[in-house]
Amino acid sequence: MKFTHLIAGLAIAMAGTASAEERITYKSAKTGSSYYQMGVEIAEAVKAGSDGDLIVTVEESQGSVQNVMEVRARGGDYVFTTPPALIGLAQGGKAMFEGKGDPAFDEIRALFPIPSLTMHFVMSDASGVTDFAGMEGKTILLGKGSFGAREGAKYLGLFGLEGKVEIADVELSNAVSALKNGQIDGFVTAGSYPAPNVIEAAASTGVTVLTLNEEQIAATKRARLVIPAGTYAGQDSDIVTTSLPVAAFTTTKMSDDAAYALTKTFWEQKAAMGETTPWWNGVDEGLMGNVNVTFHPGAQRYYEEAGIALNDAQM
Template sequence: MTCKSAKTTSSYYQMGVQTSEAMRAETDGGVVVTVEESLRFVQNIIEVRARGGDYVFTTPPALVGLAQRGAAMFEGKGDSAFDEIRALFPIPSLTTHFVVLQDSGVETFADMEGKTILLGSGSFGAREGEKYLGLFGLEGKVTLADSELSNAVAALKNGQIDGFVTAGSYPALNVIEAAAISTTSLPVVAYTKSAMSDDTAYLLTRTFWEQRDDMGSAAAWWNGISPDMIANITDAYRLYQR
C-alpha cells in the first residue's frame, strides 16, 4: 500500500511512518505501507482520481466535503472518484497555537496590540493566525514580522518578536520549546477508497486501535486520540464499519 501524508519534515509524515511500522509489526510483514511525501492535504485528495484501492491518505474531513461538492479550491476539479472516499480512523488534529514570550505581558488576544508577531506565509497556521487577528479586532494593530516560520523559536528567544503562530500536531516540537496558548484545532483523518476490500480496511483500522497505546509511548501526539474523535467524521464520508 501507499500512504500519502505530508512533507518529510512535518509531524504528519512521521505519523505516517509510525503507522506504517505498526502495520508491518502487527501483521508480521503481511501489510507493507510505503509512505510518500506530499506538499499539502489538497494534493492527497486530488490523487484519489488516479489511485486504486491500495491508496491511504490523510486530510481534514472538511476538505473531503469540499472535494465532493466541487467547492472552494476544488471548483472545476470535481470528480466522481471523490465520492468513493472512505474514512479509516482519526489521527492527531492540526492544532493552532499562539506562542508568546513569558514576559511579554500577553495573556489574551487583546494584549497582542502593539506587539510583533510572526505568522510565516502560505501555511494553514499563517491563514488561521491572520483570521484570528481580524476576529479579535487586531488587524493593523499588530506588527507582522517578515521572516520564515522556521526562524520563529530563535527570533522569540532573541527578543526579535513577541510571539508567533504555528499549526501542527499537539504537542508540536516548536511549541514544546516555548509557552503556548492553544486556540483552535482542525480534525485530520486517515482515508482510503471504496476500492479497498472491507477485509483490508478492517485490518488497517483494527491494527491502528490495537497499536495506538504503543505508538503513544513513542510519540505523545497519539495519546490524544480516542474513539470519541470518530464523531468528527460525518456520515457523508462513510466510515468503514464492521
C-alpha cells in the same frame, strides 16, 4: 526429480506468503514534515501489529488537495490523509475542486482520525501577555504561506487585532530564537500537539499558550480542542484552542477485510505509538465526531465491534 519437487514446493510456499500480505500505499505530506513522520510511524506500527500481514509504503505528497485528486487514478491499495472538510468540497465540486469534479470522489471513505492541526498562539513570559487583548502593540510572528499563518491572520481580524499588532518578517523556523532574543513577543504555529517548537520555547524561554473562550471558538468556525495541562513546561491548566481535523481515507475499491484490518491495527497500536511520539496521545474517540464523512464498511465493522458509535453522517 527431487530437486524439481523442491523448487515447486518453494514456489507454492512463496505464493502463499505473498497472498497473505496486504500492501497499502499511504500518501500524506512532504518529506520532513510532521505528517510524513506520522505516516512512517503508522507504517512501522501496522507492520508490527499485523505480524507483517499489512505492509504500508509511505509516499511523499505536495498537499491534501493532491491527495484527494489522486483518488481518480488510484486502486484499492490507496490510503491518504486530508482534512475531512476537503472531502465535502471535492464531492460537491466546490472551491479548489470547482470544474474538477469526478465520480471517484463519491467513493471516498474514512478510516480513522490522526492528530489535528492545532492552533498555538505562543507568547513569551517577558511579554506579559496572557490573553488576546494583551497582544495589542506586540510583535507577532505568523510565518508565511502555511495553514497556521493564514489562520493566525484570520483570528487577529476576528478578535479585533488587525492593524494593532506588528507582524514580524521572520521565518517560522526562526521563531524560538527570535523569541529568545526579544525580536518578537510571540508566534503562531499550527501542528499536532505537542508541537516541537512550542516545547523548545516553553523549556528555554518560558511561554504562555493563549486560551480561546467559547465565543472566540465559535467565531473561528473551527473544531474545539483541549491541550491537557502539563503538555508544555510551565503549563498548569488546560489550553482551549481550535484545530483543523485530519483523517486517513481510502475508497470503496479497498476490500472490507483490508479496511477492517488496517483500522483495527491502527487503534490497537496507537498507545504504543504514543509512548514514542506523544502526538498520538491526542488521538482518541473524541476526534471521531470531527470526521463527518462516510466510513468504509470495513472500518464500520471494527467500530461496531469496539463499541464506538458512529453518527448518521458517518454511516
